[in-house]
Amino acid sequence: MPQPESIFAKSRPGRVGTNVPTCDTPQVDLVSTLGDLRENLRLPEVSELDLLRHFTNLSHITYGIETGFYPLGSCTMKYNPKINEKTAALPGFAGLHPMQPASTAPGAFELLRSVQEMLCEITGFSEVTLQPLAGAHGEMTCLMLIKAFHASHGEADQRTVVLVPDSAHGTNPASAARCGYSVKSIPTDEGGNTDLTALAGALDGEAGKSVAGLMLTNPSTLGLFEPNIERICEMVHAAGGQVFCDGANMNAMVGTTRPGDHGFDCMHLNLHKTFSTPHGGGGPGCGAIGLKAHLEPFLPTPVIRRSQNGSVWLDSDRPNSIGRVSAFYGQFLMEVRAYTYLRAYGKEKIADISRHAVLNANYVMARLKDVLPAAHNRPCMHECVLTAERYKREFGVKALDISKRLIDYGFHPPTNYFPLIVPEAIMIEPTETEAKETLDAFCDAIILICEEATFQPELLHDAPSTQIVGRLDETKAVKELNVTDLHL
Amino acid sequence: MPYIPHTDADRAEMLALIGVDSIDDLFREIPPNLLLKPGELNIPSALDESRLFAHLRELSLKNISVNDVTCFLGAGIYDRFIPATVGAVISRGEYLTSYTPYQPEASQGYLQTIYEFQTMIAELYGMEVANASMYDASTAMAEAAIMAIGIVKRDRVAVSSAVHPHYREVLQTYAWALGLEVVTIDAHDGKTLDFSLVQDCACVIVQSPNFFGTIESLSLARQAATDHGALLVVVSDPISNALLKPPGAYGADIVVGEGQPMGIAMGFGGPLLGLFACKKEYVRQIPGRIVGKTTELHGDREGYVMTLRTREQDIRREKATSNICTNQALMALAATVYMTALGKNGLQQIATSSVRNAQYAIQALQSSGGKLRFRDNVFCEFVLDLPADAGTVRDELLKMGILAGLPLGDYYPGLSQCLLVAVTEMRTRDEIDRYAAALKKVLANLNSKPYAEARN
Numbered sequence: 001m002p003q004p005e006s007i008f009a010k011s012r013p014g015r016v017g018t019n020v021p022t023c024d025t026p027q028v029d030l031v032s033t034l035g036d037l038r039e040n041l042r043l044p045e046v047s048e049l050d051l052l053r054h055f056t057n058l059s060h061i062t063y064g065i066e067t068g069f070y071p072l073g074s075c076t077m078k079y080n081p082k083i084n085e086k087t088a089a090l091p092g093f094a095g096l097h098p099m100q101p102a103s104t105a106p107g108a109f110e111l112l113r114s115v116q117e118m119l120c121e122i123t124g125f126s127e128v129t130l131q132p133l134a135g136a137h138g139e140m141t142c143l144m145l146i147k148a149f150h151a152s153h154g155e156a157d158q159r160t161v162v163l164v165p166d167s168a169h170g171t172n173p174a175s176a177a178r179c180g181y182s183v184k185s186i187p188t189d190e191g192g193n194t195d196l197t198a199l200a201g202a203l204d205g206e207a208g209k210s211v212a213g214l215m216l217t218n219p220s221t222l223g224l225f226e227p228n229i230e231r232i233c234e235m236v237h238a239a240g241g242q243v244f245c246d247g248a249n250m251n252a253m254v255g256t257t258r259p260g261d262h263g264f265d266c267m268h269l270n271l272h273k274t275f276s277t278p279h280g281g282g283g284p285g286c287g288a289i290g291l292k293a294h295l296e297p298f299l300p301t302p303v304i305r306r307s308q309n310g311s312v313w314l315d316s317d318r319p320n321s322i323g324r325v326s327a328f329y330g331q332f333l334m335e336v337r338a339y340t341y342l343r344a345y346g347k348e349k350i351a352d353i354s355r356h357a358v359l360n361a362n363y364v365m366a367r368l369k370d371v372l373p374a375a376h377n378r379p380c381m382h383e384c385v386l387t388a389e390r391y392k393r394e395f396g397v398k399a400l401d402i403s404k405r406l407i408d409y410g411f412h413p414p415t416n417y418f419p420l421i422v423p424e425a426i427m428i429e430p431t432e433t434e435a436k437e438t439l440d441a442f443c444d445a446i447i448l449i450c451e452e453a454t455f456q457p458e459l460l461h462d463a464p465s466t467q468i469v470g471r472l473d474e475t476k477a478v479k480e481l482n483v484t485d486l487h488l
Numbered sequence: 489m490p491y492i493p494h495t496d497a498d499r500a501e502m503l504a505l506i507g508v509d510s511i512d513d514l515f516r517e518i519p520p521n522l523l524l525k526p527g528e529l530n531i532p533s534a535l536d537e538s539r540l541f542a543h544l545r546e547l548s549l550k551n552i553s554v555n556d557v558t559c560f561l562g563a564g565i566y567d568r569f570i571p572a573t574v575g576a577v578i579s580r581g582e583y584l585t586s587y588t589p590y591q592p593e594a595s596q597g598y599l600q601t602i603y604e605f606q607t608m609i610a611e612l613y614g615m616e617v618a619n620a621s622m623y624d625a626s627t628a629m630a631e632a633a634i635m636a637i638g639i640v641k642r643d644r645v646a647v648s649s650a651v652h653p654h655y656r657e658v659l660q661t662y663a664w665a666l667g668l669e670v671v672t673i674d675a676h677d678g679k680t681l682d683f684s685l686v687q688d689c690a691c692v693i694v695q696s697p698n699f700f701g702t703i704e705s706l707s708l709a710r711q712a713a714t715d716h717g718a719l720l721v722v723v724s725d726p727i728s729n730a731l732l733k734p735p736g737a738y739g740a741d742i743v744v745g746e747g748q749p750m751g752i753a754m755g756f757g758g759p760l761l762g763l764f765a766c767k768k769e770y771v772r773q774i775p776g777r778i779v780g781k782t783t784e785l786h787g788d789r790e791g792y793v794m795t796l797r798t799r800e801q802d803i804r805r806e807k808a809t810s811n812i813c814t815n816q817a818l819m820a821l822a823a824t825v826y827m828t829a830l831g832k833n834g835l836q837q838i839a840t841s842s843v844r845n846a847q848y849a850i851q852a853l854q855s856s857g858g859k860l861r862f863r864d865n866v867f868c869e870f871v872l873d874l875p876a877d878a879g880t881v882r883d884e885l886l887k888m889g890i891l892a893g894l895p896l897g898d899y900y901p902g903l904s905q906c907l908l909v910a911v912t913e914m915r916t917r918d919e920i921d922r923y924a925a926a927l928k929k930v931l932a933n934l935n936s937k938p939y940a941e942a943r944n
Contacts, residue, residue, distance in 0.1 A: 003789060004597075007604050007828055017829035018571035023841035024917045025848035033843055035703060035865050036733040042611050045831040051573055055825060058597030059582040066581030072590075079491055080585050083537050091555045092548025098757025099563050099894055100552070101886065107550030108756050118531045133623035133758070134814040136801065144665050174801035174811035179665040183806045225517045255529060256515060257522045272814070276491075280578075280818025281598045282588035282777065283621070284759035300661070323661035327564070327626040327654045327746075328757025340544060346534025347527060349489050355511045356492050362514050363502045379514050407594050415590075418802075435493035436502060462786070467593040469791035470784045477782035477795040481771065483617050485607040 073415035073427025076273035084337035098328035124260025125290030130330040138268030138287030139175040148298035159212035167419040192376040208239035217246035219381035233263025252381035255351025266291040275338040286334040356432035357382040367443040371450040383429035401460035409445040562910025599792035614736025615765035620777040622762025625746035626658035636691035650675035650698035678862030683712030695723035701869030706738035730839035751826030761819035775810030841913035842868035852924035
């Protein structure tokens with residue numbers, strides 16, 4: 001396949017790619033009406049068919065879930081049901097203006113409140129808000145609630161430290177920094193759990209009085225359930241801190257266990273992971289958060305409630321609110337998709353999600369144990385973290401090489417080098433929507449690649465060789481920065 | 489369940505290979521008191537696809553959408569033309585269901601569209617670089633303020649009161665969490681003119697066209713920012729940039745905006761598209777993802793990668809330029825297809841139509857009893873002063889099938905008789921005439937009855 005041309009190279013002056021609405025009001029003099037006008041506007045000029053060929057051909061060199069298996073750890077790349085797209089496109093949802101009178105959108109508020117209520121039930125929290133626009137945004141909003149909670153006790157200036165395990169997602173410390181907190185790292189013990197001795201040390205005496213809270217991912221990014229979770233929450237609470245659950249791994253728990261019952265004070269959810277709204281190549285996400293009653297006064301606005309009589313209303317009397325975190329009602333059309341998804345499963349089948357996600361991950365871990373051992377010899381949850389350390393040591397083949405070779409076998413690679421505490425980490429999250437044959441084909445490919453690593457390591461170093469480009473020079477991309485089309 | 493492919497035989501074989509008797513065994517590390525019983529969750533029962541769609545359709549029909557009424561409501565979200573090609577492209581499974589392109593070799597197509605998006609946004613705003621998108625304009629503006637604080641090393645920012653009130657609320661929330669101060673500059677007659685408060689601020693934030701639709705004097709804002717050693721941050725509707733001299737040409741340091749008008753459904757305000765562009769000298773402080781062009785490590789074919797990655801949270805952690813990870817990639821793709829479909833001529837045509845329609849509506853609504861509140865140039869939105877409470881007028885017009893605009897009293901107490909009216913290329917002369925006739929009728933009715941008292 002030839003290298004695709006840029007859309008600007010395809011442009012010819014005078015072409016237009018759509019039938020623009022006509023105008024039947026009188027002409028006006030633009031300069032006297034508007035003032036200074038721009039000199040030129042260098043946008044592409046192509047026909048409608050040329051437009052479609054451009055983007056269709058580019059889609060052919062883009063790998064999605066509908067292309068094949070996408071076992072990217074920590075990302076929950078599950079099937080995105082088509083019915084969800086159909087309901088989100090309904091004119092009575094897609095054609096709503098966020099500033100139209102609230103009384104004219106009762107169906108939208110009913111849907112939003114119902115999503116909140118179902119998520120409350122699934123997570124074990126007393127309230128949910130859908131205002132945050134992505135996972136990291138949800139984390140940050142939770143920390144803002146924690147900050148407001150401490151402020152309400154006059155402890156905002158004193159509690160300036162957030163504890164974050166060394167296995168955490170990078171968004172955790174970054175979100176903490178966004179709330180003015182300094183970050184203290186908590187180590188993971190040899191068994192893969194939070195190091196309780198280190199945690200106790202961080203919470204002890206004067207140090208403990210400076211702790212605003214702990215951000216804990218459960219199951220952890222090692223794919224392991226934290227068996228001491230209740231104890232950990234008690235320890236942090238005893239020191240006056242709050243505990244946030246990073247809900248990136250909620251897919252392991254849906255219908256099986258609830259973070260609210262574990263002792264957490266608040267959590268974020270990635271509806272684009274657990275509740276199947278499509279990832280769209282990196283967004284839109286959807287970062288709902290759940291919280292307990294003591295944090296409710298600080299909820300971001302607007303707040304959607306249900307009365308005793310069942311009617312849904314906008315609660316605008318929020319004197320202690322942290323304020324708005326986004327412009328309107330969150331990622332509304334993503335909520336429509338999540339609602340559709342939850343109603344398709346219903347109470348009867350909702351637990352099938354976590355049960356099969358965990359089954360699939362343990363199956364992959366078991367099938368690969370002889371070539372890529374797990375970092376910890378324990379049942380995993382919805383994902384398994386394996387290590388390719390032996391291949392690096394013995395054959396100079398890195399986790400990244402194995403991943404890139406998987407592309408040649410038609411699979412999207414797993415996550416590499418995360419969590420940071422596992423050497424040559426390969427993190428595989430199959431999700432519940434993959435069939436056994438797919439998992440078998442993937443495991444067969446990895447076993448074959450591990451053989452190649454032993455006998456023909458260059459095959460891996462040079463991989464992928466089947467794509468439109470080989471490995472790209474990322475150093476050059478930084479040094480000779482080119483982020484807009486220079487031909488303009 | 490069609491989303492889960494496992495048969496009983498599959499489950500049995502898989503459990504045997506794992507070496508456990510049941511799926512329950514796999515959850516044995518969870519303390520038993522924390523496990524739910526089957527069916528314990530109190531959520532509604534499952535619906536099959538046919539009944540599910542009928543249920544959702546029924547919910548949707550309870551709402552009044554722009555398909556049911558004629559929309560003159562804007563305030564940052566606009567009812568604009570969306571070419572059919574946009575939906576056709578963004579519903580393609582490869583785009584819809586892919587993840588962030590961390591494996592560039594398998595994502596060259598998507599990466600190229602992001603690079604083209606960055607190019608088009610930079611061009612539209614007259615800026616040197618743009619990122620791959622932010623969540624929405626409100627969060628993009630807050631990120632711009634925080635970026636300015638990092639560059640200028642002052643802990644205070646100034647924002648005009650003529651910036652969208654919701655964006656200012658979000659800025660206030662972000663600023664509170666970081667212990668930063670936000671100073672509000674009061675606009676006079678709908679325009680930002682007095683910049684004396686910018687002193688000691690890291691940046692001044694103005695919107696143009698502003699929340700009232702008025703085109704601000706960006707040369708004045710630029711001069712004030714320079715005089716006070718602050719950066720100039722401009723919030724700007726991308727469609728207006730098809731005609732107006734862009735913020736970059738006035739020397740703006742950072743430009744942000746709401747990309748929704750470019751091919752994205754209003755969708756009750758989400759998902760939206762935050763636009764973010766800046767001068768090249770600040771590119772290493774930019775929040776979020778950015779795609780760059782490079783070549784192969786061992787070859788000369790060109791390709792695209794996410795670049796300047798050391799700014800980002802997964803590498804830099806608490807020292808990252810922002811905590812943003814997921815952005816609005818699919819919406820950025822929608823905007824890219826939109827800008828490609830309209831191109832230079834189409835975009836200028838719809839912008840011109842909006843200006844013509846707005847000017848016509850100003851005349852028509854003034855002859856129906858409204859008065860233009862502010863005198864400065866507007867793009868396609870304006871403030872109409874009414875001889876009655878604007879909320880009441882809006883409600884009455886809605887009964888006649890017209891979504892008349894936004895009553896401003898909730899945001900600006902002095903403007904309770906004012907309605908913010910937007911007129912896009914979607915409106916026709918006939919629709920504007922009907923709005924004008926309906927307004928005349930409503931105002932006549934309100935004058936004959938003591939409506940305002942009845943409301944109180």
